[in-house]
Amino acid sequence: MAGDVAAFLTRVKSRFQRLLERPSTVDLKKYAEVLASIQWREERVAKLSDAELTEAAKELRGKAAKGLDAQGMVELCALGREAARRGLDQRPYDMQLVGAMELLHGRVVEMGTGEGKTLAGALAAAGYAVQGRSVHVMSVNDYLARRDAEWMRPVYELLGVSVGWVEQESTPEQRRAAYRCEVTYGAVSEIGFDVLRDRLCVDSADLVQTPPDVALVDEADSVLVDEARVPLVMAGSTDDAQGDPEVAKIVRTLRPGQHYERDEDNRNAWLTSRGAKVVEKALGDIDLYSGDHSDRLAAVNAALHAHALLQRDVDYIVRDGKVHLINTSRGRIALLQRWPDGLQAAVEAKERLKPTESGEVLDSISVQGLVGRYQRVCGMTGTAQAVAEQLREFYELKVSVIPPNKPCVREDEPDRIYDTVERKEAALVAEIVAQHKTGRPILVGTMDVAESERIAEKLTEAGVESVVLNAKNDAQEAAIVADAGAHAAVTVSTQMAGRGTDIRLGGADGDDNDHDKVADLGGLYVIACGHYPSSRLDNQLRGRSGRQGDPGGSVVFASLADELVVQYAPEAEAGSDPEDDGRYDDDVTAQRFIEHAQRVAEGVHLDIHRNTWRYTRLIEHQRDLVLAYRDDVLRTDLAARQLAERSPARWKELAEKLDDEMLTKVARQIVLFHLDQRWSRHLAFLSDVRETIHLRALARETPIDEFHRAAIGEFRGILKEVGELSGETLESAEIGADGVDLETAGLRRPTSTWTYMVHDNPFDSDAEQALQRVRASMRKVKAGRS
Structure with a gap:
């Protein structure tokens, strides 16, 4: 009590x-x-x-x-x-x-x-x-x-x-x-x-x-x-693990609902029994789910995710023969960013592109x-x-x-809500045409590359020329954003967060007369093509208008068929019938559903962040311990002292031929090689553990506890093993006046290294996927009983 x-x-x-x-x-x-x-x-x-x-x-x-x-x-x-x-x-x-x-x-x-x-x-x-x-x-x-x-x-x-x-x-x-x-x-x-x-x-x-x-x-x-x-990764060259073009070709023929299913949040896909049979037959009548073909099963799952869940010009674009991921929070190319190797290769195979280099992860760190x-x-x-x-x-x-230097006088209009995306976009284009005739500059915020290009095309058909800013031309973003406030300018852009350039009324090169001319028209008018999954992104877009006390306005065109609503509030419905143009006039119920969908999306992303950090926090702690030891080895004679103590006879023999400086360098190179290699193996082990941790969830064990138990047990003997391996290398390697020849001893560091960011898996963790399927089954059972 x-x-x-x-x-x-x-x-x-x-x-x-x-x-x-x-x-x-x-x-x-x-x-x-x-x-x-x-x-x-x-x-x-x-x-x-x-x-x-x-x-x-x-x-x-x-x-x-x-x-x-x-x-x-x-x-x-x-x-x-x-x-x-x-x-x-x-x-x-x-x-x-x-x-x-x-x-x-x-x-x-x-x-x-x-x-x-x-x-x-x-x-x-x-x-x-x-x-x-x-x-x-x-x-x-x-x-x-x-x-x-x-x-x-x-x-x-x-x-x-x-x-x-x-x-x-x-x-x-x-x-x-x-x-x-x-x-x-x-x-x-x-x-x-x-x-x-x-x-x-x-x-x-x-x-x-x-x-x-x-x-x-x-x-x-x-x-x-x-x-x-987002993990930042340092990789080292190994044999390329390439996507399988044959598997990609087979998966391309599969149909949703018939050969595979997707969950209601569109974050996971899996083969139906019929789909599995089709794939098994196409691969030569193999049993996908036997242990002998686990590599083909992994390739099929990756290819299915690439085919069913990742959309070109939404999740990525193809430029110069390469797949470039799109940073969803900024609407631009995520430089040096990629999915984990299997999924990255699957997307490249899907697009019939040459696979990029892959290799073993030497180290990583989250932001x-x-x-x-x-x-x-x-x-x-x-x-x-x-x-x-x-x-x-x-x-x-x-x-x-911090309060603004001058009060914000921007007018934020209530949402304009429609029943379908098509009617929403028709109304949006009509609003832009009407405002453009007055000369008022307009900034249109879209959800993704595909939508930005679709809206720009519709504006062209309506006789309005616009400038498009998205992941395909983000190199020109500063100039485009800076001139978005010029008289009669129409700019269609993906997310504005992090663009880093202010929009001055009258344009970047305009004078006070140009500024005042646009201000008299009401300032920059921001029109959003819907709500983003985060209210912060909405506010980033609105905030481009009304800077330093300037006049401005904003409005959001939304629909109950927007992806945000369909994904996070599928039960959404209006409280009244729409007008002839599909618009709901002051419908409080529709507005509440849209706001609810955004709150759910924010909650989902917070849960992903919290769950990911629970897994990575222990890894960061272990990394700190390894790095403290590595720093001592790098900056002091710790390695020399340890190896001299472990192999005194061999150390004495080498001391007669080499001076102290060279001997210390040799010891440092040997210990650092084994430490780096062992840490890389540890990361690979933890990756495998997390990939299979969903089995613990099905066994009613707590996945995070099981992950910690495995990680701690594996880590406990790392430094001891490094010491033993280093002692063996000291005894067996050729060591002369020029130092130690690690390559001859079969201890070769990667011939090349490169860095990239791993796009956080766009699908739920395996544990969440497994639990989601269990819940779905329970819902079906419950529905059957009722």
Whole structure:
């Protein structure tokens, strides 16, 4: 009884704590005195020369070595404001300074589109730098990382802060130089890949990164939530595991409902008994489900998933003879991203393309694991409130909402809801034609590449020329987005999250007259072709209009046949009959179903994130232990001491021929080889365990507990085994004046390595699939009884 009461009180306390920690708008009263002091100090700083300004920032470093106190914060903001005015011809608003100060307190700040997040982030990064800390500013892609680093460079230089950036094309020397700067910009994936590459170094001189300290994350909700479960992978060359063109050809002939079935969420597909017979006969009358043909069964399942669940121009596009995945949260190509090898090869076989290289996974790290390495994490985005709970749960981060510099006067109209997609799109095109005649610029937000091209084609047929921005032409995105506010412009785009470019009324090169002309027409009009699976993406799209007090408007055209509704609220129906054009006039019931579908979608994605992290958290812990040992081997003589103790006779023999430096190097190479190889084998083992863990669910065992039990048992003997294998190699390998010849001893490292991101399996985990089938069977039984 006492235990039940304690548990109840704990739950109440937890809920009360979450209530207290809900994000709220920053109380400007506590900053009123600070902002007044900054303005007073700013008048004195304005009289300094550039050299004196830099010297003043240098003096601040001496005072801020142990952190910035209230006076130090005032000094930093005054110097930063003046540096921005001189270097960028921009005087930061008070709200930008408040945003920078909240970042310096380790928060995720929500600042609306056009409110100057980039400059606020730069001032915060400089603030950390003057405290002697190293800052990695994580962007969502290479373009934004380089743009922001070059754009903010004048501010950093005036403050005496060094800045660099890394991108996909950077050489090891350029990377090393960039990471030695006080502030380093880079795409989160590129920074993660550098971590993985460093983990394969056998000489400390080859390392490029410095120890992680402060991570300042741009588009924090996208990086920390949407991509948190995406594993970044370092692979090594092996024999290619290619997709089977024969299997792909057979699967192409299968028909849904007859040869295979899909679940109601369209996240899994499986052969019917009839379909299995067709496939078995086509493969030479084999028994797919016997142990002798497990490899063909895996190939068939992968080919079926590629055929039935992945759509070209929705989940991926084909360009230059290669399959390119589409980042669903941004509507653009996911560079270097792929599905796990079997599924990737199946999609390539489906499209009759040459298979890409595959190989063994040498190491991997999730984005969440990568960010978790840093001592301090902060971030900024336009939409953080909706994910405040996840940020608190997974990162212990709090959200601060920064009020806009000028009130938002954008008019957000109620949804216009239709009965079918066809009628919705007809009404949407008619609305665009009508608004276009007035000259008002229009931004149309679509769900995917296929829809963006379909809408653009319909607009052309209606006599309206438009510019399309999607994964097929994302290289031109900055120019397209920048001109979306020009007079009479019509821009059709996939998701706008992370586009990183403001839309100025009148266009990028327009003057004040152009701005005022468009403002008089009502500003940028944003039209959405439906609701996204996340309310944050809706808000990202709306937020492109009404920047800095400009007029603007937005509206969502939705239907009860939209994919979001069909997938997550299949029981949806309206509370009234539609009008002649298919529109439901102020139908509260239809609106509630659409909102319900979006909430369910958000809940599903949160469950996937939470479930994935439960599996990967243990792996991250084991990786930390292995890396701590690896770092000791790489930087000290630990390997030499251990091998000398394990094989004293052989060590003495080698010591007579080699000097201490060479002998230490030999020991290090041997131990690192076996450590890296054993860790790679461990990852492969864990992958196999998770792939078959659904069998535990059917046996009424808890999958996560069984996974942990297997993972811990396998890991327990790794370092001991590495020591034994290293001792055997020391005894048997040829070791001369030039060191150890590992290849002759049959210990060859991969001849090539490459990095990529594994797209989180677009289907449910095997455990969830198995349980879903059990539930479906129970529903059928229940329905039969009733």
